[in-house]
Amino acid sequence: MSDTPLVGARRFETYVRWTTYVAVTIPAGTLLRSMAGDREPTGMPLTLLATVLALSVALSIGNMIVTKWSIDVVAGRPRRLPLTGVIAWVVVLMAFVGVTFLVPLPGMGMTVAAAIGASAASVVSVLDSRRAMLLNAAALALAVPLVGVADIVLLLVGAFLITAILWLCWASAWMLRVLRELQAAHEDRAALALANERLRISRDLHDVFGRTLATIAVKSSLASELAGRGHGERAAAEITEVRRLAEEAGTEVRHVVRGELATTWSGEVSGARSLLGSAGIDCVVTGDPVPEACASTLAMVVREGVTNVLRHSSATRVTIATTHEDGEVLLTLANDGIGPTDAARNGVGTGLRSMTERVEALGGHLTTRRDGDWFLLDAMIPLPKGDPA
Numbered sequence: 001m002s003d004t005p006l007v008g009a010r011r012f013e014t015y016v017r018w019t020t021y022v023a024v025t026i027p028a029g030t031l032l033r034s035m036a037g038d039r040e041p042t043g044m045p046l047t048l049l050a051t052v053l054a055l056s057v058a059l060s061i062g063n064m065i066v067t068k069w070s071i072d073v074v075a076g077r078p079r080r081l082p083l084t085g086v087i088a089w090v091v092v093l094m095a096f097v098g099v100t101f102l103v104p105l106p107g108m109g110m111t112v113a114a115a116i117g118a119s120a121a122s123v124v125s126v127l128d129s130r131r132a133m134l135l136n137a138a139a140l141a142l143a144v145p146l147v148g149v150a151d152i153v154l155l156l157v158g159a160f161l162i163t164a165i166l167w168l169c170w171a172s173a174w175m176l177r178v179l180r181e182l183q184a185a186h187e188d189r190a191a192l193a194l195a196n197e198r199l200r201i202s203r204d205l206h207d208v209f210g211r212t213l214a215t216i217a218v219k220s221s222l223a224s225e226l227a228g229r230g231h232g233e234r235a236a237a238e239i240t241e242v243r244r245l246a247e248e249a250g251t252e253v254r255h256v257v258r259g260e261l262a263t264t265w266s267g268e269v270s271g272a273r274s275l276l277g278s279a280g281i282d283c284v285v286t287g288d289p290v291p292e293a294c295a296s297t298l299a300m301v302v303r304e305g306v307t308n309v310l311r312h313s314s315a316t317r318v319t320i321a322t323t324h325e326d327g328e329v330l331l332t333l334a335n336d337g338i339g340p341t342d343a344a345r346n347g348v349g350t351g352l353r354s355m356t357e358r359v360e361a362l363g364g365h366l367t368t369r370r371d372g373d374w375f376l377l378d379a380m381i382p383l384p385k386g387d388p389a
Contacts, residue, residue: 009075009180016172017071023165024063024122027096027115028056052103055096059115062089063122067169070125074173076180093119113158116143117165124166125173132170136163212249214310216242218279265290268299269320272306281315281335287322291329294381297358298322298331301366301379304355305333313337313375324383328364331379338375355379 031052066089069081096115100108120139124132139162144155223238269285276283290298302320309315315337323330352368359366364381 009176009183012179013071013075013176016176017068019172020067020071020121020125020169021064023169024067024118025060026118026165027111028060030111030114031056031100048099048102052096052099055092055099058092059089059096059119062092063118065089066119066122067125070123071173071176073126074176074180089119109154110158110161113143113161114165117162120162121165121169124170127170129170132166136166139166212245214307215275215278216245218275218310219245222278263296263299263303265295265299265302268302272302272318272320275306275310276318279310281309282317283320284317285320287320288324288329290322290331291383293384294329294362294364297362297381298329298379300358301331301355301377302333304352305377309335309337327383329381329383331381333377333379334371334374336374338370338373 062085065085066081069079072079093115097112100111100115116139120135124135127135140159143158143162219238219242223235223242226232226235226238273283273285306318309318313335315335318333318335321332321334323332352366356366359379359381362381364379366377366379369376369378
């Protein structure tokens with residue numbers, strides 16, 4: 001989808017509102033046109049002239065009020081019209097139509113048709129297409145006996161005028177609805193993208209800094225132990241390493257926020273060996289090479305799995321094994337330090353959920369199991385088609 005900003009629905013609503021206001025004041029315009037086009041004096045009484053002009057103004061105002069209500073409903077700001085106002089509007093329409101036939105001016109049939117069409121157009125915005133067609137038919141059925149069938153041309157022009165006014169107003173309201181729905185969808189998409197980005201950052205921060213903090217904790221503990229035993233130089237070296245890890249953490253934060261986090265299988269396995277070795281845990285890596293398509297995901301599984309070993313177990317040995325079977329890559333991370341309560345803790349938490357989401361995104365699955373005093377974490381990911389096993 002394009003990132004070009006959408007036209008504001010409120011701006012388009014203003015356009016629809018005022019163009020509809022103009023459309024529903026057509027009766028007054030056609031009446032004034034008939035009066036201006038009367039080149040021969042007709043001797044029309046001034047009271048009749050004043051009455052019909054007053055009724056045309058009142059009808060236009062009523063149409064605009066009803067139009068405002070109908071567009072407010074389309075724009076999501078519904079309110080109730082007072083019943084007395086609706087009755088007064090209908091009475092004014094009937095009076096205008098009745099008085100118009102008393103005016104000895106040409107084109108009064110068109111004025112009647114315009115009045116019926118404009119009044120119908122005032123409410124058509126809130127209707128669906130089927131109800132709009134019914135309203136159109138009702139307006140035409142009302143206009144035919146009033147305009148008369150003697151002049152077929154006048155009748156056809158009047159029918160066209162009613163239909164054109166009504167459907168132009170309905171089409172404008174329909175476009176406003178579509179634009180509002182499109183803008184709402186655009187806002188929902190932006191909110192979803194923001195939520196996904198926040199989720200990515202939180203997941204990556206957990207995955208990255210879980211192991212970083214665990215490494216700092218292990219090396220700090222080792223430095224303290226070495227210092228207590230009088231091995232000052234080795235303790236200083238471990239403290240220097242802690243400082244280096246802290247500095248690297250700042251760089252990793254920037255990479256995570258920018259979406260530039262790069263994780264490699266060899267890098268994570270090497271880091272796992274170094275970290276476990278610092279904690280006095282043997283690490284054995286065996287198995288087949290990991291395909292590039294799933295290397296990053298499995299590397300993150302290793303990272304989180306090793307972090308959990310340091311946090312939740314008293315392991316002395318860890319094995320990382322990879323195999324290719326039936327078009328699938330299977331990673332098994334096992335440790336021998338699980339206790340009676342550690343099995344439950346290894347099976348819950350943000351880390352396991354994050355690993356599961358990453359693996360399932362590639363069509364795989366992640367499981368945990370216990371085999372005696374060994375705790376095993378299995379991650380299976382299907383090999384991409386055409387990727388050699």
